[in-house]
Amino acid sequence: MKRREFLAASVAALLAPRLAFAQDAYRRLLILVELKGGNDGLNTVVPFADARYYSLRPRLALKRDEVLQLDERTGLHPALQPLLPLWQSGELAVVQGLGYPLPNLSHFRSIEIWDTASRSDQYLGDGWLGRAFAASPVPQAFAADGVSVGGADLGPLGGNGARAIALNDPESFLRQARLANPSGAKRNAALAHILKVESDIVQAASHLNGNTAFRTEFPRGAFGNAVRTAAQLAANPAGIAAIRLSLGGFDTHQNQPGPHARLLGELAAGIAALKSALAEIGRWDSTLLLTYAEFGRRPQENASMGTDHGTASAHFVAGGRVRGGLHGGLPQLADTDGGNLRFSVDFRSLYATVLERWWGLDAARTLGGRFAPIELLKQV
């Protein structure tokens, strides 16, 4: 932090009302799962009682008797079967209609909006978690503020505000970390970035440790491995505030049914395994998991048995302290915005839930405005 910024931050800290924030709050873990490419919300959380759903999707619609019915109107894609036990135990919330005003339909711009929690017409450099951690620092003793597993980009952890690490598995990370060169002359921005990464590596490596043996069987494949790594990181005594996983392939413009079912199956099996592993180590009650994506897909199917980029979508929130059930608004297929869904819940309300209710932070400061949290947590 530059000296002037430091002074500004100190003054702000003195003037700000005392929050209920304690650094202990970061013992409560956040796990984010990005569904890369823009998941088709309508074929994930299905409005099976709405005749318009069937007329918009003559070939792609899931039939009433195929879906896993959650109530008389809404059901889950059958591949999400592994999530049903969580739903039944009241630990799975489904938030429908997540989006934002003036939606952007580009993958890159829209995920940037979600990652940085910006307005549609606003360009912010740092991820929303990066900003939150810069404003309310994670304890120094933590191994890292956040870890992005598999996939080199940092998404919401990006920017210079967070001590963020990207790794595939902790063991090879530790083997390689001795090559890091922790400090030096920060002559330009590129060099400063490299040296910051070197120092984050040294910090994380000195706190991460070996393996916890789980009885849980993790699914095979890249996402299953990422879930196993997330469980390992959650078991680490030195603490990590946020873990981000990603599952790619949701950009289903063509021949959607097979690949979409496979992806949702991987997602559901991964979340179920994570719940089982975290319950083993007594961390399920101190974990909050959310899915997110850049957008949902157009209600009207296209001519290639697929769906084009859309807007609002449904997402999942799971954890031992979650108030399960349906949240947000049903998709309004009769009242679209040029063929795309209108949003009913601003995605920043979901972030406000994390910041305020989960960690006790000042959400408005990070989100650049006041967004009402969604009441989907039991008393923390």
Added chain:
Amino acid sequence: MGTEEARHLLARAGFSTPRLAEIDADAGLTRQQAVDRILRATRIEARTPPPADLGTWIPPYRLREMSAEERKLYQRAQVERGLALKGWWIGEMLATDSPLTERMTLFWHNHFTSSLQKVHSARLMYRQNALLRRHALGSFAELLHAAAKDPAMLIYLDSAGNRRGQPNENFAREVMELFTLGEGHYGERDIKEAARAFTGWSIDRDSGEFLWRPFAHDDGAKTLFGRTGDYRGEDVIAILLEQPATAEFVVAKLWREFVSPQVDAAEVRRIAAVFRSSGYQVRAALREIFLCGAFWAPENRGVLVKSPVDLVVGTLRQFDVGMADPMPIAFLLRNLGQDLLSPPNVKGWPGGDAWITSQTLLARKQFLERLMRVDETRMATAVMARAADPQKPMARRFLQAISEIQFSAGDWLGAYRGREMPRTLQTVLLATAPAGDQAPAGEGMSLLRAVVADPAYQLK
């Protein structure tokens, strides 16, 4: 120019770490002479022949007719052909006498992206690669028209599924957002109308060649950028080339590739005007870029992060590393975040600071350390290769290739005899002064190791 400027130009227009002899050869030229030499001698075809077996393109409907067993065999063969193609391109980058051609081919691959992951055909990806190389420094307008109808592109962006009455907007959106105008210079309406104009572009379902299907084309009037007409795809592309934003978008991207992450808007506008009036000659834009003040400004040395290709190909070329089989390099580049011919999405690799995360930085350092110690570990790798599971031919080939890497540090250092050390070594290998806590010290091999381990070695 002198040594430092000659090094800077060769590094930026090539693979980031030119050799001492190349630098010495250019040091006596003026900037203009050196830039013109580089721009004159560019290849339009690869020097090395492509892999013998590129397979044929099998259309999806024939794949669906195959038995599960046949399909599996076919898919496995495709993966191997894809790998062979990546290895071939790496080999070309190592062997070429026209590094700028390969840099620009890679630049266009990252602009007109397509991926083996979706195209599933080494043959079509090779054709696209040859197309990008042929136009690499030629006319951007011709390249855009050709790339838009390239079979790999048609598959990658779902153009074949774009039909009258039910348009698929994928290509129409990306052609504006990523290939020409950039975000903010078009509206959703322009995309919808352009998608209608592109209907009818398709591929022959048996040969995989571009095919115009008049019956799938929407021949109604379309309105985009305030103009109305019965446009076809070619007309939309011509309209996009008329927008001033297109030249500025491409030149700004070239600026970030060759000069600095900080774009100088006034300079970009000036160079874009030259680019447009030259008929979109890439060579003309590059000449302006290489000769502009910012390119040579001392504060812009070492401000670009080396891409994985820069780092690996540049290092292997620098040290005359012999590799009979470049296959391990394809895997290495994937681990470093640049899986050739398989970019992460249609926007390509984001590049810049994003190349460096804890994961990729450690993998970069490990590559350099292992290369510097390749003689010490050769025996062990050869033993592992012989002991490898015969059921895993890929693993065996990988270890075998690594055990055969030839790097003679003694010969390489011999060229520095009589030169001032460690200064000459640092000037050649680093774009900016060493940045680590401890300045590289020692002699011979240990000095060399310390220089490439310095954080500044990641910059160009």
